Amino acid sequence: MSSYSDLKQRADEHWQSLVAGDRPWIRVGAAMCGHAAGASEVLGALRAELAARGAEANVAEVGCLGLCFAEPLVDILRPGSSRLFFDNVAPGDVPALIDGYLLSGAVRGREPLGYLGDAPIDGVPDLNDLPGMRLQERIALRNAGSIAPGDVLQYVANGGYAGLNKALFDMDAGGVIKEVTDSGLRGRGGAAFPTGVKWSFLVRSPGPPKYILCNCEEGDPGAYNDKGILESDPYTLLEGMTIAGYATGASNGFVFIRHGHDGPIVRTEEAIEQAYGAGLLGRNILGSDFSFDVEVSLTGESYVAGEETALMESIEGNRSMPRSRPPFPAAAGVWGKPSNINNVKSLAYAPEIISRGSGWFSSLGVNRSTGTAIICLSGAVRRPGLYEVPMGVTLRQIVDEIGGGVPEGRSLRLLQTGGPLGGVLGADGLDIHLDFEEMSEAGAILGSGGVIVADDTACPVDVTRILVAFCQYESCGKCFPCRLGMTHLLEVVERIANLEGRVSDLGLMETVGQTMQAGSLCGHGQLGFNPIKSALTHFEADFRAHIEEKRCPAGRCPMPKLTPRNMRPFADELRRPAAASAAP
Amino acid sequence: MTSDSDRLRERVRRSLDSQKRPTVTVLSSLLAAHDELGYLPEEAIEEVAAYAEASINDVWGVASFYTNFRFTPPAGRIVEVCWGPTCHLAGATDVLLRVQRELGLTGEGETADNRVTLKYNTCLGACSQAPVMSVDHHLKGRVTAETAGEAVGALMER
Ligand SMILES: Cc1cc2nc3c(=O)[nH]c(=O)nc-3n(C[C@H](O)[C@H](O)[C@H](O)COP(=O)(O)O)c2cc1C
Ligand code: SF4
Ligand code: FES
Numbered sequence: 025m026s027s028y029s030d031l032k033q034r035a036d037e038h039w040q041s042l043v044a045g046d047r048p049w050i051r052v053g054a055a056m057c058g059h060a061a062g063a064s065e066v067l068g069a070l071r072a073e074l075a076a077r078g079a080e081a082n083v084a085e086v087g088c089l090g091l092c093f094a095e096p097l098v099d100i101l102r103p104g105s106s107r108l109f110f111d112n113v114a115p116g117d118v119p120a121l122i123d124g125y126l127l128s129g130a131v132r133g134r135e136p137l138g139y140l141g142d143a144p145i146d147g148v149p150d151l152n153d154l155p156g157m158r159l160q161e162r163i164a165l166r167n168a169g170s171i172a173p174g175d176v177l178q179y180v181a182n183g184g185y186a187g188l189n190k191a192l193f194d195m196d197a198g199g200v201i202k203e204v205t206d207s208g209l210r211g212r213g214g215a216a217f218p219t220g221v222k223w224s225f226l227v228r229s230p231g232p233p234k235y236i237l238c239n240c241e242e243g244d245p246g247a248y249n250d251k252g253i254l255e256s257d258p259y260t261l262l263e264g265m266t267i268a269g270y271a272t273g274a275s276n277g278f279v280f281i282r283h284g285h286d287g288p289i290v291r292t293e294e295a296i297e298q299a300y301g302a303g304l305l306g307r308n309i310l311g312s313d314f315s316f317d318v319e320v321s322l323t324g325e326s327y328v329a330g331e332e333t334a335l336m337e338s339i340e341g342n343r344s345m346p347r348s349r350p351p352f353p354a355a356a357g358v359w360g361k362p363s364n365i366n367n368v369k370s371l372a373y374a375p376e377i378i379s380r381g382s383g384w385f386s387s388l389g390v391n392r393s394t395g396t397a398i399i400c401l402s403g404a405v406r407r408p409g410l411y412e413v414p415m416g417v418t419l420r421q422i423v424d425e426i427g428g429g430v431p432e433g434r435s436l437r438l439l440q441t442g443g444p445l446g447g448v449l450g451a452d453g454l455d456i457h458l459d460f461e462e463m464s465e466a467g468a469i470l471g472s473g474g475v476i477v478a479d480d481t482a483c484p485v486d487v488t489r490i491l492v493a494f495c496q497y498e499s500c501g502k503c504f505p506c507r508l509g510m511t512h513l514l515e516v517v518e519r520i521a522n523l524e525g526r527v528s529d530l531g532l533m534e535t536v537g538q539t540m541q542a543g544s545l546c547g548h549g550q551l552g553f554n555p556i557k558s559a560l561t562h563f564e565a566d567f568r569a570h571i572e573e574k575r576c577p578a579g580r581c582p583m584p585k586l587t588p589r590n591m592r593p594f595a596d597e598l599r600r601p602a603a604a605s606a607a608p
Numbered sequence: 609m610t611s612d613s614d615r616l617r618e619r620v621r622r623s624l625d626s627q628k629r630p631t632v633t634v635l636s637s638l639l640a641a642h643d644e645l646g647y648l649p650e651e652a653i654e655e656v657a658a659y660a661e662a663s664i665n666d667v668w669g670v671a672s673f674y675t676n677f678r679f680t681p682p683a684g685r686i687v688e689v690c691w692g693p694t695c696h697l698a699g700a701t702d703v704l705l706r707v708q709r710e711l712g713l714t715g716e717g718e719t720a721d722n723r724v725t726l727k728y729n730t731c732l733g734a735c736s737q738a739p740v741m742s743v744d745h746h747l748k749g750r751v752t753a754e755t756a757g758e759a760v761g762a763l764m765e766r
Contacts, residue, residue, distance in 0.1 A: 060734035060749030092736030245692030245731035278631075283639050283676060285733060286745070319630050322639055324674025327730070341633020341660070343673040400735065402694040408736035440693060476694050476735075490696045494730060500673075586691060586704045588675070588716060588728045 027303055027311040028189040031180055039181035046103055047080050048126055053097040053169060054085035055255040056248065056287050057410075061095035062114065069115035070098075073122050081126065087256020087291075089169025091156055092409040094137055097169075100126055106141025109151055110134060156407050156426050161388060161396050164372040165412045168256035173291045176298040179259040185304060187375035188263050191270055192312040195378075200271035201227065204374060207382035208394035213239055213330075213367030214442070214471045214547070216393075216460040219374075222364060225354035226272040229362030234274040236265050237339070237358065237365040240281045240288065241323060241330030244443030245494060246474035249398040250368035252410050254281070254288035257372075258295035262318060264371035266309065267378055269316040272364055277318040280335055282325065293320055327498035331546050332365045334500065345502040346546035369398055369473075389415030393459045397470060403440075403477035404430045413458070420454035423477055434479040438487060438563070442471025444494045445551040447558030448487065467558045483578035484563035485570050489514075489521045491555035493587050499548060506549025509540035513556060522582045525571035530560065613651055619644055620655040634660045634670050638677065647678045683718045683725040685763050687711075689741045689756070692731035698738035699753070704728075706753035707741070710760045724763050 042049055050070060054063040063085075070083055091097060094111030098121070101107045108131070110121060117134060124133050131148060138151030151157055162168070171178035179185070191200050205220025226234060238261060242250040253261060265277045279296075281289050296318055299305040307315045321339045323329045329344035336358040338344040357363025373395060377385045386394040393415040399422055402408045406428030413422065419439060423429060430436050439449040447468040449456070456466050463470045478487060496510040513536055516529050537553030544550045560567060569575050576582075610618075623644035624637050637660050641652040648671055657664045671677050689704050711719045711726055718725050732740045737749025741756055748759065 056732075056734045056747060057736050057749070060732075060737040060740055060747035064746070095737070242733075243730065245690075246694050246735050247731075248733050248735060251733055284745075321629070321631060322636065324635065324639065325676040325730075326674050338635060339631070339633075341635040341637075341670065343670055345673075402735040402738060403697050408738075410736070444693070474735075476697070478697050482697055487693060487697070490691070490693050494692070497730065583701055584705065586701060586715075586728070588691075 028185065031185070031302060031310075035177040035180035038177040042082065042178070043101060044103065047082055048103065049082045049084065049101040050126070051084050051086045051099050051101075051107070051170070053088055053095050055088035055252055056285075057088055057092040058095045058097065059287070061092075061112075063096045065115045066096045066098065066113050066118065069118040070122075073118050077122065077127075079122060079127060084172045086170065087168045087173050088252050088410050090160070090162075090165060090410040090412070091137075091407070093156075093407040097137075099140070101141075102126070102129060104143070105129075106139040106143045106145055108139050108145055108148065109137040111137040155428065156409060156411070159413050159417060159421060159426055160411055161414045162412045163376050163385075163396050164253055164260060164369055164398060165256065165410070166376070167260065168252065168410075171257065173256055173258055174294040174298070176259060176295065176302050176304070179257065180302075183379065184259055184375070185263055185310075187378035188266055188270075188304070189310055191267050191378050192310055192314055197227065197271050197273065200267060200378065203382045204271070204377055205382075207377045207385040208389070208392065209370065209373055209377060209385065210393070210460065211367055212369035212398070212473070214469065216470070219366060219370050222354075222366070223268060223272050225352070226274065226362055226364040229354050231273060231362055232275040233361050234272065234276075235358050235361060235363040236268045236272065236274045236277040237335065237353075237363055238265055238277065238279045238368055238371055239330060239332070239335060239365055240279060240368045241327070241335065242368075242472065243282065243325075243327035243330055243498070244472045244474060246400060246402055246440065246476045247443055247472035248400050249410055249473050251285055251288045252400075253368050253372050254279075254292050258288075258292045259299070260372045260375055261292075261368055262295055262299055262305070264374035265318060266305065266316050267374045268364065268366070268371060270314050274364065275316065277316065278321045278339055278358070279318065280321050280323060280329075280339065282329075283322040284325070289320060289322070296320070326500065327494075328500040328546070328548050331548065334546070335365065336363065343500070345500045346548075348545060390457065390459050391416075392461065397458045398473050400472070400474045401427050401477070402474070404434065404436075404479035404482075405477045406431060415458050418455055418457050419449075419475065422458075422475060423454060427477070430477065430479040434481065436477060437480045437482055438478040438484055439468075440476040440478070440487065440491070441474065442469035443474055444491045445469075445548065445554055446471045446474075447554050448484065448491075448562060449558070450562035453562075467554070467561060481578065481580075483576055483580040484559055484566045485517075485521050485576070486578075486580050486583055488555055488559040489517045492517045495548070495552045495555070497588060499552070503543070503545040503549060505540045505543035506545070506552060509536050509544075509549065510552055512536050513553070517556065518585060520567060520570050523570055523574040523576065525567075527571060529571060530567065533560075616645065616649055616651045617655055620652045621659070624655065624659045632660070634662050634667055635674075638667070638671050642677055646682045647680055649679070683722045685723060685744055686725045686727060687741065687743055687760055687763070688727045688729045688732065690729045690732045690739065692729075692735065694735040695731075695739040700739045702753040703739050703741065703751055703756045706757040707760050710757050710764065719764070724760070
């Protein structure tokens with residue numbers, strides 16, 4: 025028997041013991057969203073109340089099912105039944121859940137959110153029919169919220185490593201690259217470069233060593249899908265990296281994560297350890313002659329560390345300042361060795377592309393944007409969450425159908441997509457389709473997949489100010505157009521937001537922005553004017569009201585400027601003497 | 609007799625030696641020392657330089673770049689408040705103002721009694737639960753100025 029079918033058999037037995045054993049299985053959403061909503065307290069209460077009753081149940085921390093608005097989300101699988109989901113569970117709800125549904129099987133009291141499984145539960149909707157789920161097509165997130173991220177057998181039982189097994193034993197490296205190229209998969213880290221083509225560059229580079237680098241810096245505020253994948257199903261990434269390693273002839277992989285994001289770090293390292301234990305990493309993977317090692321590399325807090333060459337500097341232990349290209353990573357990457365860098369999502373798709381075929385993947389989506397988009401929907405919507413939808417759906421479907429629209433009585437004012445370097449859109453942006461080309465023509469990149477919604481209580485100038493403050497704070501300082509330009513832009517935007525703007529400011533920002541675009545070394549400076557440029561396109565009237573009428577139409581500005589201490593060490597001192605001399 | 613400085617060095621050296629990830633660099637060593645002490649005193653910089661065979665100047669260069677490193681001891685408890693755009697839209701400014709008032713601060717830093725450190729964060733990664741803060745790295749979402757103020761006030765009382 026091959027080592028994969030051996031493993032699969034063990035995994036299936038393990039899974040059967042969980043889903044069809046004699047103990048109920050309780051799963052609690054415990055990704056960052058779940059923890060922020062109070063999952064640890066709920067877990068504590070569950071364990072204590074079960075113990076107090078002498079009740080037997082498996083209690084597992086799982087990742088994010090995507091329904092962050094429902095966190096803490098608890099689901100109970102009673103033997104022979106389906107998973108029954110309870111949303112927004114507080115520790116005080118736990119005794120009733122145990123005495124009610126868990127022990128007696130009666131659904132009463134608290135109304136469940138839905139069920140998942142083959143056996144319908146009376147009077148409860150199928151979770152997949154809920155508006156938040158209906159439009160979704162979950163590929164990279166297929167196991168998220170359903171398997172324990174620290175258990176490789178649960179991943180294998182659900183089809184995991186079938187793709188790698190197929191690649192290793194039924195395909196040669198060229199075949200794997202062709203499959204990924206044919207799938208139309210494009211990088212999900214921002215630039216949308218075809219993943220298969222990128223891999224083919226590394227094939228031609230000499231090695232060993234050659235490196236596969238996975239980028240989970242994800243410093244963009246409003247983005248949590250990469251961290252979400254690592255916290256919910258790290259194996260899909262590890263399998264994808266291993267497939268990339270096989271296809272390109274690489275020997276080593278690094279998963280690059282920001283220090284302090286403990287959920288993703290701990291779960292990825294657990295997953296790596298188990299993968300080694302199961303023969304899925306290390307020497308002679310699954311009994312083949314392919315060997316591949318993976319480790320986690322931590323970076324300090326720096327948004328620019330997510331830029332591909334800065335990331336390599338950081339792995340080497342230096343300041344994460346971008347390098348100039350060429351040489352490109354495939355020629356000289358980390359430690360000068362050939363490297364390939366991909367976003368978490370790009371790599372996480374690979375297992376299913378290989379196991380289900382490129383045709384299946386490319387049948388999803390539109391035009392040159394195949395597959396799915398993994399959207400972090402946050403802000404003024406009723407159902408913020410982590411949603412995986414086929415490419416080609418509109419932002420309106422995401423915001424209104426999935427997200428439930430803006431809260432009662434409010435209207436949508438502004439959308440911010442693709443991280444702080446992406447653009448802002450007005451309400452008419454809702455009709456844009458998730459299509460790389462259509463998005464960028466509209467001045468709004470899909471980027472990291474963040475979609476932030478603001479309602480009519482928000483001021484577009486104030487939102488722009490926060491975005492520019494972030495970009496200024498994160499400029500690495502290596503090249504002056506960005507270092508000085510961002511500081512200058514922030515100064516100007518802040519003065520407009522303070523209702524102290526000058527009529528010449530709009531032109532001034534344009535000049536500075538164009539210089540940054542033309543003269544900056546990396547994408548941070550080149551795109552750093554985007555927030556202002558797009559805001560001016562859609563909200564010029566608001567800027568003019570602030571400047572010409574000294575009035576904030578939304579009634580928010582001026583707002584206190586609360587930004588980190590080391591951001592403008594001298595700004596406060598410069599303002600102070602003027603204030604002092606004005607005093608009597 | 610061993611001085612405080614020697615004891616610091618000893619702790620740093622132990623943290624450097626017990627790094628578990630295979631690739632050890634200046635940055636990984638600084639992170640390990642910072643995890644151990646909560647800040648990077650001069651001793652830590654020097655020990656990392658010796659350990660990683662780098663110049664003290666280069667180590668300072670790396671340490672001063674990443675915004676998570678600090679060079680003075682933090683207070684016993686750490687409160688972080690997110691000022692990212694989602695949290696900002698959800699009222700992070702009010703949360704921050706209230707937290708600062710409870711702590712008697714006007715920006716980042718330590719309270720006068722050195723019990724609590726306040727730090728701003730660009731995104732705590734739980735934007736779907738905005739506004740978000742954390743107390744000793746434990747995330748708290750959907751806070752209001754009131755609940756954030758209470759959480760921080762409780763730290764000051766104890
Ligand atoms: C300032 C800056 C920050 C970036 N941050 C990230 C990041 O956090 N994660 C990411 O995957 N890509 C990030 N990128 C894009 C990477 O440089 C790179 O294009 C990407 O990781 C390639 O992966 P892909 O081909 O799978 O898209 C960033 C780029 C810039 C300019
Ligand atoms: S553009 Fe900005 S972030 Fe990029 S290298 Fe220049 S200063 Fe650094
Ligand atoms: S913007 Fe506040 S947690 Fe992400």
